[in-house]
Amino acid sequence: MSNLLIPNPKEAESIHILREVAAQFEKPVLLFSGGKDSITLVRLAQKAFYPARIPFPLLHIDTGHNFPETIQFRDQLVAELGLELIVRNVQDSIDQGKVTEERGRYASRNTLQTTTLLDAIEEFKFDACIGGARRDEEKARAKERVFSVRDDFGQWDEKNQRPELFDMLNGKIHQGQNVRVFPISNWTELDVWEYIKTENIEIPSIYFAHKREVFFRDGLIWTANEHVYRENSEEVFEKMVRFRTVGDMTCTAAVLSEAETLDAVVAEIRDSTISERGARIDDKRSEAAMEKRKKVGYF
Amino acid sequence: MESKKLIKIATAGSVDDGKSTLIGRLLxxxxxxxxxxxxxxxxxxxxxxxxxxDFSLATDGLVAEREQGITIDVAHIYFNTAKTNFVIADTPGHVEYTRNMVTGASTSQVAIILIDARKGVIEQTYRHFFISNLLRISHVVVAINKMDLVDYDEDVYLKIKTDFEALVEKSNFNTEQITFIPISALKGENIAKQSELMPWFVGNTLLDHLEVLETGDLQESSVARFPVQYVIRPKTEAFHDFRGFSGVLYGGNLNVGDEVTVLPSLTQSKIKSISLFDQEYEVATPGSSLTVTLEDEVNISRGDMLVKSNELPKSEKQIAATICQVNNKPLRVGDKFTLQHGVNRVLAKVDSIESLIHTDFSGEEPTQQLKLNDIGKVNLRLSKPIHFDSYTENKSNGSFILIDEGSYDTVSVGFIE
Structure with missing residues (x-):
């Protein structure tokens, strides 16, 4: 028996938030992307409710453009922990004519996810969606609340947010509204990596350096793959790379890396001078890209 | 991660005091x-x-702000040094935004109050210090900025220091918890490097000062309060009879074997186990999210509170509090709300509004209502007793929010007397 419980303040706060979700909402769901942040959330949820099971399902909005390693990892995690997994596909939203596939050089299904997500929220009547977004990721996210109320259209009204005082969370909502919950709001990228290391949490292999067919555009490293638009003039190379975030292949750039172990990755992040979202192609579209997407219901 | 200190800082300053520049400079x-x-x-x-x-560009987040060139809400910024993780709650200093500073300060242990060296102590400085004092912030740093624009003149610094000290006299804030530092955020003087242009200043740089603050000095020490947030009943083979009570421990330590009283039922029992995930502990320290089990089968639900039997809090249906109005809708006598005290909710009615408090330390006046950004004294009547301490004794057990029954917005934050 270890003697003295001294809190890791960030972990304690996240567990508190997850328990508030379970207590204040009828149908919460954890939005699971297969990325390190949502995997960390799963571990925090395990801790929050142990020895009981996590009292809400996972929801994955699958663009169909995920890295296969991520999907494999997701299924394995769900099986091991006995979790309930719901998958909804962007392809279905396209087939139903609700959204139109983007064309051209920067085509991505990233923004299309919003429609599929909002439909899933309506289908299952979810009143709280737990996500792994962090305030340090991006400027617009720095002002996000822990409990962020969205209207029937999933919209975020940044000028009209409820103030959050001390650690008291107000999750009271009207019919049709839902709340996006961000339990790791106050974590940094390094916090997440150090936690994964301390807790010995498994993560998908694409976070570690591996050989991959890639091409270079706009100073970023893109995956060479059938889902990613590539000009004939854009030459393909095999490089040692890893990913710092795991989203769609079409919007997640790789970084050159030799870091094959967790220790090496953490050391690399610590010394890194490129911010994590610098490798997100979707944010490069404009300076206010994230804020615009958030207003229309993007995670 | 466990070995690193976490220090939460609220920054306060007017639009032109160079607050965004200071934060950008720290980053x-x-x-x-x-x-x-x-x-x-x-x-x-x-x-x-x-x-x-222009380092201020590092923090000015939203499009509207970039257009207007001002900060309009609380933004959280993260940085770290080898020894310490820092979180800054950047709160606007504009006169209309008392609400935001109260919000930012509610989660902070340190407040940095920025003063423009050319302007000295102005009305807004009063407000910022008033809020730091009201929220019992553990430590205040008075950063006298734009020293480059007054030729790094010691007399300017001393004059502002004296003026500020006169302000502190009017409060009950402990002067030992206040530190003055002359800086230039724009030029980086006394931020991370000791300024050669101000050899007359012998204190620490801002960053050194923040680093030497001990977490222990910044934590409130009080008695243990354990509000039950969630009841864990696994109903599985392995844990068939398990009934765990989860929540955050505030104020003081909790030990296995402690005699505890459950509020409101006043049932007594003993702590059987303290755990986090699959690890068990003998002693839990404040701030921990944990799960306890009790020796006896006791009926406990969310909102109940476990305390040591010889340290009972007050239990009353009538409370007097200072509140800050954080919503456009004014608070009036007779208004009804949901009062959230920690994780517990009861109904509340405003019995009377005693006064509006002037945030420039000039006293109080009678009022019919409290409007957005007003701070005042009220008396509330509750549908059921809550189990509380005064805010000065225990911050988490002495504060509450009021939730509007129509909009469900958080409309007030209160500090119990």
Missing amino acids: YDTKSLTTDKLEAIEKTSRKRGFDYL
């Missing part, structure tokens, strides 16, 4: 500004025709 000097962000700052600074780096 830059701790190498927390990444290459791509730095490039974006360089690009925009050039575009605007500046011959210096």
Whole structure:
């Protein structure tokens, strides 16, 4: 028996938030992307409710453009922990004519996810969606609340947010509204990596350096793959790379890396001078890209 | 991660005091500004025709703000040094935004109050200190900024220090918890490096000062309060009879074997186990999210509170509190709300409004209502007793929010007397 419980303040706060979700909402769901942040959330949820099971399902909005390693990892995690997994596909939203596939050089299904997500929220009547977004990721996210109320259209009204005082969370909502919950709001990228290391949490292999067919555009490293638009003039190379975030292949750039172990990755992040979202192609579209997407219901 | 200190800081200053520049400078000097962000700052600074780096661009987040050039809400910024993780709650200093500073300060242990060296102590400085005092912030740093614009003159610094000390006299704030530092955020003087241009200043730089603050000095020490947030009943083979009570421990330690009283039922029992995930502990320290089990089968639900039997809090249906109005809708006598005290909710009615408190320390006046950003004294009547301490004794057990029954918005924050 270890003697003295001294809190890791960030972990304690996240567990508190997850328990508030379970207590204040009828149908919460954890939005699971297969990325390190949502995997960390799963571990925090395990801790929050142990020895009981996590009292809400996972929801994955699958663009169909995920890295296969991520999907494999997701299924394995769900099986091991006995979790309930719901998958909804962007392809279905396209087939139903609700959204139109983007064309051209920067085509991505990233923004299309919003429609599929909002439909899933309506289908299952979810009143709280737990996500792994962090305030340090991006400027617009720095002002996000822990409990962020969205209207029937999933919209975020940044000028009209409820103030959050001390650690008291107000999750009271009207019919049709839902709340996006961000339990790791106050974590940094390094916090997440150090936690994964301390807790010995498994993560998908694409976070570690591996050989991959890639091409270079706009100073970023893109995956060479059938889902990613590539000009004939854009030459393909095999490089040692890893990913710092795991989203769609079409919007997640790789970084050159030799870091094959967790220790090496953490050391690399610590010394890194490129911010994590610098490798997100979707944010490069404009300076206010994230804020615009958030207003229309993007995670 | 466990070995690193976490210090939460609220920053307060007027639009023109250079607060965003100070934060940008802290990020830059701790190498927390990444290459791509730095490039974006360089690009925009050039575009605007500046011959210096406009660090304020590192923090000004939303489009509306970029258009107006002011900060309009609480933003959270993260940086770290080898020893310490820092979180800054950047709160606007504009006169209309008392609400935001109260919000930012509610989660902070340190407040940095910025003063423009050319302007000295002004009305807003009063407000910022008033709020720091009201919220019992553990430590206040008075950063006298723009020293470059007053030729790094010691007399300017001393005059402001004296004026501020006169202000502290009017409060009940402990002067030992206040530190004065002359700085230039724009030029980086006394931020991370000791200024050679102000050899007369012998104190620590801002960053050194923040680093030497001990977490112990910044934590409130009080008695143990354990509000039950969630009841865990696994109903599985292995844990068939398990009934765990989860929540955050506040104020003081909790030990296995402690005699505890459950409120409101006043049932007594003993702590059988303390755990986090699959680890058991003998002693839990404040701030821990944990799960306890009790020796006896006791009926406990969310909102109940476990306390040591010889340290009972007050239990009353009538409370007197200072509140800050954080919503556009004014608070009036007779209004009904949901009062949330920690994780517990009861109905509340405003019995009377005693006064509106002037945030410039000039006293109180009678009022019919409290409007957005007003701070005042009220008496509330509750549908059921809550189990509380005064805010000065125990912050978490002495504070509450009021939730509007129609909009469900958080309309007030209260500090119990």
